[in-house]
Amino acid sequence: MKKQLVLVGNGMAGMKVIEELLNQAPERYQITVFGAEPHGNYNRILLSPVLAGEKKAEDILINPIDWYAERGIRLHCGKRVSVIDRDAREVRTDDGIVQPYDQLILATGSLPFIPSVPGRDLPGVVSYRDLQDVEHMLAASRQYKNAVVIGGGLLGLEAAYGLLKQGMTVTVVHLLPTLMERQLDAAAATLLQQTLAARGIAFKMAAQTTALLGTDRVTAVQFADGSTLPADLVVMAAGIRPHIALAKDSGLGCERGVLVSDAMQTTDPHIYAVGECVQHRGQCYGLVAPLYEQARVCAAQLAGDADAAYTGSVISTKLKVTGVELFSAGEFQGGDGCDSIVYQDAGAGIYKKVVLRDDKLIGAVLYGDTTDGSWYFQLMKAQSAVNHLRDSLLFGPVSDSDGDSKPAVLDWPDERAVCDCNGVCKGSIVTAIRDKGLQTLDAVRAHTKASASCGSCTPLVEQLLAAAAGEGYQAPTSKPMCGCTEHSHDDVRAAIRTQHLLSLPQIFQTLQWQTADGCDKCRPALNFYLLATWPGEVQDDASARFVNERNHANIQKDGTYSVVPRMWGGVTNASELRAIADVVDKFQIPTVKITGGQRVDLLGVKKTDLPAVWSDLAKAGFVSGHAYGKALRTVKTCVGSEWCRFGTQDSTGMGIRLEKLTWGAWTPHKFKMAVSGCPRNCAEATIKDFGVIAIESGWELHVGGNGGIKLRGTDVLCRVETMAEVEEHCLAFMQLYRDEGRYLERTAPYLERVGLAYVQQRVVHDAESRRLLAQRFRDSQRHFQKDPWAELAHAAARDQFIPIADLS
Numbered sequence: 003m004k005k006q007l008v009l010v011g012n013g014m015a016g017m018k019v020i021e022e023l024l025n026q027a028p029e030r031y032q033i034t035v036f037g038a039e040p041h042g043n044y045n046r047i048l049l050s051p052v053l054a055g056e057k058k059a060e061d062i063l064i065n066p067i068d069w070y071a072e073r074g075i076r077l078h079c080g081k082r083v084s085v086i087d088r089d090a091r092e093v094r095t096d097d098g099i100v101q102p103y104d105q106l107i108l109a110t111g112s113l114p115f116i117p118s119v120p121g122r123d124l125p126g127v128v129s130y131r132d133l134q135d136v137e138h139m140l141a142a143s144r145q146y147k148n149a150v151v152i153g154g155g156l157l158g159l160e161a162a163y164g165l166l167k168q169g170m171t172v173t174v175v176h177l178l179p180t181l182m183e184r185q186l187d188a189a190a191a192t193l194l195q196q197t198l199a200a201r202g203i204a205f206k207m208a209a210q211t212t213a214l215l216g217t218d219r220v221t222a223v224q225f226a227d228g229s230t231l232p233a234d235l236v237v238m239a240a241g242i243r244p245h246i247a248l249a250k251d252s253g254l255g256c257e258r259g260v261l262v263s264d265a266m267q268t269t270d271p272h273i274y275a276v277g278e279c280v281q282h283r284g285q286c287y288g289l290v291a292p293l294y295e296q297a298r299v300c301a302a303q304l305a306g307d308a309d310a311a312y313t314g315s316v317i318s319t320k321l322k323v324t325g326v327e328l329f330s331a332g333e334f335q336g337g338d339g340c341d342s343i344v345y346q347d348a349g350a351g352i353y354k355k356v357v358l359r360d361d362k363l364i365g366a367v368l369y370g371d372t373t374d375g376s377w378y379f380q381l382m383k384a385q386s387a388v389n390h391l392r393d394s395l396l397f398g399p400v401s402d403s404d405g406d407s408k409p410a411v412l413d414w415p416d417e418r419a420v421c422d423c424n425g426v427c428k429g430s431i432v433t434a435i436r437d438k439g440l441q442t443l444d445a446v447r448a449h450t451k452a453s454a455s456c457g458s459c460t461p462l463v464e465q466l467l468a469a470a471a472g473e474g475y476q477a478p479t480s481k482p483m484c485g486c487t488e489h490s491h492d493d494v495r496a497a498i499r500t501q502h503l504l505s506l507p508q509i510f511q512t513l514q515w516q517t518a519d520g521c522d523k524c525r526p527a528l529n530f531y532l533l534a535t536w537p538g539e540v541q542d543d544a545s546a547r548f549v550n551e552r553n554h555a556n557i558q559k560d561g562t563y564s565v566v567p568r569m570w571g572g573v574t575n576a577s578e579l580r581a582i583a584d585v586v587d588k589f590q591i592p593t594v595k596i597t598g599g600q601r602v603d604l605l606g607v608k609k610t611d612l613p614a615v616w617s618d619l620a621k622a623g624f625v626s627g628h629a630y631g632k633a634l635r636t637v638k639t640c641v642g643s644e645w646c647r648f649g650t651q652d653s654t655g656m657g658i659r660l661e662k663l664t665w666g667a668w669t670p671h672k673f674k675m676a677v678s679g680c681p682r683n684c685a686e687a688t689i690k691d692f693g694v695i696a697i698e699s700g701w702e703l704h705v706g707g708n709g710g711i712k713l714r715g716t717d718v719l720c721r722v723e724t725m726a727e728v729e730e731h732c733l734a735f736m737q738l739y740r741d742e743g744r745y746l747e748r749t750a751p752y753l754e755r756v757g758l759a760y761v762q763q764r765v766v767h768d769a770e771s772r773r774l775l776a777q778r779f780r781d782s783q784r785h786f787q788k789d790p791w792a793e794l795a796h797a798a799a800r801d802q803f804i805p806i807a808d809l810s
Contacts, residue, residue: 004032007304008093008103010083010248012037014046015277015293016109017065018425022301024073030305033075034101036093039132040080042066045424046132047290053136053164056508061501064424086252088270105272105304108249108260112242112278112288117152121214127236130161139237143168146234150174150223152211154181156321158239159194162203165237167507173204173231175211175223177240185319185330189346190353190369197326197351201518206231244279244286259286264311266300276300282312289317294425298417318379320372327516329375332365332382333357340364345396354396361389374398376462380414411462412469420466421452421459431463435470442476443467460488483744484523486516491744494528498535505532506543520546527745530632533668534740537782550630555612558605565604565615567624568665571639571657571677572600581622589615599636599674601627625665632746634673637661638686642679642696651696653679656725660694660732667783669736670743670752688716691739691749692732697721701728705735705761706753714750717758720766734765734775737782741775 007023009016012035020033037043041063048062070077078099085094092102114129116122126146128138143149143165151162154176166172174181180191195205210226214236222230244259255261255269259281266274266282276296278288287293292315302310318331336342336357345354352370356363356378362385366378377399381388388395411420416429434440434449446467447454453463468475483491494513503509509528510520520528529546550556555563567582582602586594593605607615616626628635637660640646642653657677664675676687677694686709687693693704693716700723704716719735722728738761743752753761764771 005030005104006102007031007033007105007107008101009033009035009107009109010093011107011109011111011277011279012039012043012077012079013109013111013277014043014064014290014425015111015297016107017043018294018297019107019109019274019276019300019304020075021065022298023304026301026305031105033073034078034103035070035075036078036081036083036095036101038080038082039134041133042069042077042079044133049130049133049136050160050164051511052133053139053161054167054507054511055140055164056167056503056511057501059133059136083248086248086273088252088273091272103272105274107300107304108268108273108275108279109277110245110248110279113245114238115241115243116238117211117240119211119213121216121220122238124214124216124220125218126216126220126234127214127238129238130157131242139165139235140168142235143170147171148173148232149235149237150231150233151237151239152223153237153239153241154178154205154207155239155241156182156185156319158237159198159321161237161239163198163201165235166202167511170235171204172202173206174198175206175209175225175231177208177210179208181205182319182321185334186328186369187335187355187367189344190328190330190355190367193348193351193353193369194321194326194328197518242278242288244281246279249275249279257281264299264313265303265308266296266312267303274300274303283314285314287315287317289319290425291315291419292317294419294427295417297425298427316379316382318375320375326518327368327370327372329368329372329378330366331375331379332363333359334365334367336365343392343396356395358388358392361387363388363395376411380411380418383418411465420462421450421454424451424454426450426452428466431466432470435467439474440467441471441474483527484521486521486524487513489513491527495531495535498531502536503532504536504540506546526632530668530670530745534782548630551632553609553612554616554626554630555607556630560606561609562605563607563609563612564629565607565612565619566597566601566627566629567604567619568627568661569601570661571637571654573639573654573658574602578622578624581619581624585615585618588618591615597629597636599627599638601629601636603629628665631668632671633666633668634661634664634675636674638674638676638690640677640679640684642677646679648682649679649696650698651679651701653677653685653694653696656694656696656701656728657685659725659729660692663729663733663783664736664779667736667740667779669740670745671748673736673739673749675732689713690716692735694728694732699723701725703728703731706750706758708748708750717753719758719762730772730776731765733779734772735761737775737779738764740779740782 009020043065045062045064048057051057052059052062081095083093084096092100094100114131128135147170149165149170149172151158151174154174158174162172162174180188181195182191211223212226213224214220215222215224220233220236223233224230246256246260249260250256260268260275260279262268262275262280262282266276268275277293295315296312299310299312316332321328334357339359341358343356355367357365363381368375414428417427419425419427420431431450431452438449440446440449443464446452446463453460481490482488483494497513501512503512506528525546526548529543532540533542544552555565557563589611591604591606595603597603637657639654639657643649643651660675673691675692676685676690678685678687679696681695683695687695688704689707689709693707695702702721703719705719707716708714739749739752
């Protein structure tokens with residue numbers, strides 16, 4: 003008969019015990035779990051991305067409610083255990099549930115520390131510990147403006163960043179003169195404050211809060227010096243305290259936390275405890291890595307391994323704020339008998355400090371460059387001598403005398419956590435790789451959850467994968483899209499789709515960008531990927547566009563601009579020509595030129611005249627020719643069968659139809675088309691991104707051509723009979739290119755990368771695929787294909803240049 007195991011506390015530490023126990027002794031216990039919150043177990047580490055709007059609550063669930071039922075676990079959601087009857091060995095809830103136990107686990111976590119100040123109970127004053135707190139903050143951010151976060155520690159800064167991303171004005175109030183004093187020394191803390199201040203977070207340091215003011219709701223924070231600060235929302239993040247009330251009322255040994263032995267047993271041998279509520283060898287821990295180490299020992303003990311022991315943890319800290327690289331571990335402050343080695347480059351925002359005692363590394367602080375944090379952390383845990391590394395210690399691991407440098411993660415013990423977010427240790431990753439034959443990073447993520455959250459441990463997981471999979475290892479084939487990230491274009495596009503990312507800040511936070519706001523390489527690419535993936539849901543970011551796109555014209559070497567109105571298929575009429583002539587006269591435009599794409603180029607326009615020029619052209623019915631855009635540029639045509647004695651089809655009409663269908667759609671790079679009315683190919687269709695050549699039986703379609711310096715002729719895609727078929731194949735090819743082309747990758751290298759056969763399969767042979775691609779293109783055009791110039795006359799008065807998406 004199974005023994006009764008009861009867990010009080012449905013959080014990360016307690017449920018880690020259950021997960022480990024199910025792996026080691028799945029039939030030993032009938033398990034009952036009591037959780038005070040009304041949902042399954044979730045990753046509390048990822049509350050900050052939820053607050054920042056970068057993840058949803060369901061995205062951070064570790065074990066949904068169905069998971070418990072599938073494993074025969076009785077889960078009591080929203081139930082608070084109020085009594086432990088140790089004599090009867092049973093627990094009782096507030097509403098009368100009685101559950102016997104043979105073994106009991108306490109994982110009651112911690113409570114936020116709320117300073118005893120008047121007004122602490124006012125509406126609008128919240129803590130930051132669980133999903134409900136996040137929901138309250140999100141609701142306040144939609145209605146109110148001013149937020150004050152009391153506490154400049156890890157949680158306080160993450161809360162401040164999340165509220166800032168929600169559009170609130172945020173001030174962090176801290177009792178001490180430096181931030182995160184438990185994790186950073188003064189130099190690193192100063193750099194951190196400067197970085198966050200540049201983001202828009204205000205600080206009031208060395209300030210003591212004396213009261214929270216307001217009647218029906220908090221309205222201000224009052225300080226000891228008599229000053230006040232407006233506040234519609236006050237977040238208490240001044241620290242946490244182990245939640246020991248239940249254990250203390252039950253007569254268990256308690257000091258700051260519930261006292262436990264190395265076996266994670268309390269003073270009652272039938273009761274174990276893990277997590278933030280625990281005090282072990284005088285220490286209380288609030289970070290996930292040591293809590294998971296405790297959980298593994300507790301599970302082993304419950305499974306029958308009497309030798310399993312927890313001897314304490316060396317902890318490390320990282321801050322989950324986009325673009326802030328911060329790492330600290332161990333005794334970083336130094337002291338008597340310690341040596342500190344320091345490197346600082348204030349201009350680059352980099353600070354490194356390592357602390358040695360008795361030739362061993364005992365602490366480290368890294369800011370701005372945390373690449374070697376894991377290596378330092380392992381040296382601290384190993385407590386091996388580093389005197390031979392002293393001269394190079396600040397520069398990370400170096401090659402040995404044979405020229406080899408083995409990645410430090412390969413030397414880690416199996417029980418060491420590689421992925422702190424999900425508590426996945428090295429041994430679990432290596433075992434999964436070998437037992438399941440995993441060969442790719444995505445496969446490892448799917449089976450172990452390692453690197454599936456913030457992604458900061460991805461390099462470590464890849465090192466383990468390469469070593470464990472051997473020749474079967476499939477290394478990522480794509481290079482990082484820029485120096486701001488390790489992610490490739492394909493990785494980023496996949497993340498945007500799968501995680502439903504809708505803004506640049508969401509991408510930077512979720513994918514752990516290494517620079518605060520990206521760079522001139524990644525920002526335009528990310529902006530395009532967002533627009534192409536979620537048309538209608540995202541807002542075009544003007545700051546992420548090149549200067550020509552922001553100003554709707556091509557800048558010239560003398561600082562003036564070139565304006566190119568669109569002429570459908572190169573066809574115009576007297577009315578349009580008169581309108582162009584009037585604009586040339588009115589604004590004294592010095593040069594008018596016919597372009598190679600059969601359009602009129604107005605050169606020498608002053609920047610201040612651009613809105614008015616476009617306003618006058620818009621009145622005559624012109625829209626932009628997008629001569630500056632990563633979009634459809636031109637559709638070059640010949641006169642075709644209407645006039646030419648060799649013409650076999652109406653190439654002009656076909657070109658106009660294609661241009662009107664596709665103009666205004668953003669693409670990875672410029673996109674040019676041409677339609678020739680006969681095989682003589684006067685419109686040069688065989689060097690365009692999409693070319694159409696009329697033949698007696700219909701139309702021959704070409705893709706992947708490129709003129710310019712590196713000439714590439716097109717590949718024949720297929721032959722079709724009707725204009726409607728030309729349109730559908732064209733839209734399907736453009737959408738496939740939009741979906742899979744990397745930013746600034748023309749169709750020629752895209753085609754060479756994926757292969758003609760692949761494109762033909764998706765666009766030609768698979769009729770349903772073609773139909774769906776074409777339909778998605780048409781759907782996206784409802785958001786992008788609009789006249790972007792109707793409001794430019796108003797823009798002139800505001801000295802603004804409005805991006806297309808803003809006007810649509």
